[in-house]
Amino acid sequence: MPRCVFRLLPIAAFATVLLIGLVGPALAQSTPAPTPNKGDTAWMLIATVLVLMMTIPGLALFYAGLVRAKNVVSMLLQVVAIVCMVAILWVIYGYSLAFTSGGPLNDFVGGLSKAFLRGVTPDSTVATFSNGVVIPELVYICFQMTFACITPALIVGGFAERMKFSALMLFVGLWVTFVYFPIAHMVWYWAGPDALAEAATKLAQATGAAKAEAEKALAAVQADAGLAFGWGALDFAGGTVVHINAGIAALVGALMLGKRLGYRQEPMTPHSVTLTCVGAALLWAGWFGFNAGSALESAGGAALAMTNTFVATAAAALAWAIVEFVFKWKMSVLGLVSGAVAGLVAVTPAAGYAGPMGAAVLGAVAGVVCLFFCSAIKWLLRYDDSLDVFGIHCIGGIIGAIGTGLLVSPEYGGTGILDYVLKPGTAVVAPYVRDVQLMAQLKAVGLTIVWSGIGSIIIFKIVDLLIGTRVSPEAEQTGLDLSQHGERGYAYEH
Secondary structure, eight states: OOHHHHHHHHHHHHHHHHHHHHHHHHHHSOOOOOOOOHHHHHHHHHHHHHHHHIIIIIIHHHHHHHSOGGGHHHHHHHHHHHHHHHHHHIIIIIHHHHHSOOGGGTTTOOOSTTGGGTTOOTTOEEEOSSTTOEEEHHHHHHHHHHHHHHHHHHHGGGGTTSBOHHHHHHHHHHHIIIIIHHHHHHHHOOOOHHHHHHHHHHHHHOOTHHHHHHHHHHHHHHHSSOHHHHHTOOOSSOIIIIIIHHHHHHHHHHHHHOOOTTTTTSOOOOSOHHHHHHHHHHHHHHHHHHHHGGGOSSSHHHHHHHHHHHHHHHHHHHHHHHHHHHHHSOOOHHHHHHHHHHHHHHHTTTTTTSOHHHHHHHHHHHHHHHHHIIIIIHHHHTOOOTTOHIIIIIHHHHHHHHHHHHHTSGGGTOOOEEESTTTTTSOEEEOOOHHHHHHHHHHHHHHHHHHHHHHHHHHHHHHHHHHOSBOOHHHHHHOHHHHHHSOOSSOOOO
16 A cells, blocks of 8 residues: 555544544434514514404404494403403413313313413424424414404304493403313314324324334324314314314303393394494404415415305305395395304304315305294294304204315315325325224214203303392393493484
8 A cells, every 4th residue: 555545544543533523413413493484474463463353343243233223332342251261362372272282181172281372482383284384483473363253252242232241351350261271172172283293293203112112102192182173073173172162151051041022022133234344344344364274384285274264154154145035025224234244153164174165165054044033943942042042053053064074075075084194204195094083073063062052051050150140130121231331332313
């Protein structure tokens, strides 16, 4: 070997050590944590404000127009006050109960690890439905806050014009704590796609005895989910969590408080269809944040949810109006906007799963069935659901939740159900089994009805025993605006 080669060996060895020293630490580092995309973040900020607009002023105006003039202020105040109170409860403990692990109670409710938003910073993130895609946790907190605010606000329409304001606020505080937060956890909480991908990757790489440990670790990640989510139930934006939940609570309230004075004996027509129409328009516009925002990204899934929110709503409004015309030979604005809301409710759980044509059919079915419940069934059973919360939100939510189990099938133009374990790091469409999926949907619907129904009965009874729930006959006759709040909605000149 030439002598010059021996002279170069120390230099080569030094270069090798230097290279290892520089490159080794970089190779040893794990894959950098994903960072939020500014486009996704901007869209979620907008969607959050849109959902708030659904409630105030949308729902507030929609309900205010439906009641008699002597109760218009009470409806506006109730909706706004509920939003304010629930927003505070959400950041104190609601977010933590809904979206953290609950340990031994994890099937039903989360824990208090993030009470008072402990550990949440402007830099903390949460997973979306795509591997490696995250959004700021504070944005997600605010987005989900708007869902928590609108759900109890929907309930007040069931017993409008007859409940004490103090009793209502006490009821809402207890209801979101023991009914809404647990149901949100049961339906929506899961470990996320990246946690599943990481555990599945380790399982694929494991051999021998390590494989059994990796299987246990993957099973633990899959089990870190709410009860209904573990069943495989699908609820894209709140068919069970928001609408069935609120609709059942509204029916319970209507039955326990009893009928309004003069119900079926004197006219109780909406005092301002104009306000209701404006409110419905704001609801529809805000619902794009509700549904498309639930994709958690500014991508194709949000576009699909937006499209479905257009077509299902339009189909439901037309279906309701056509049936109304067939039986009454007239189309009403109230019927048209009621149909639109029924379509919005029904498409909510299916918005990111169904194809546009499936969503249109779903909306049309909801329009007809909800009209039937708001007229024939309500008249037959003689309950006083003042603003048809049960007939539209609960029934529409049930139709949507069950329909989602069918329309998610690629055979009907749906997206299919994603599997994050089959090919770790990439979401792939899993085989669709109709009966299994429909059963999961039915179980989630039944769980929501039972939990909300029993919980609402207990809470209403507690509130009634503590402070009473219903205003006096004199106060009801005068109207809640003056008797409860000392204000008039309209100052007439005499």
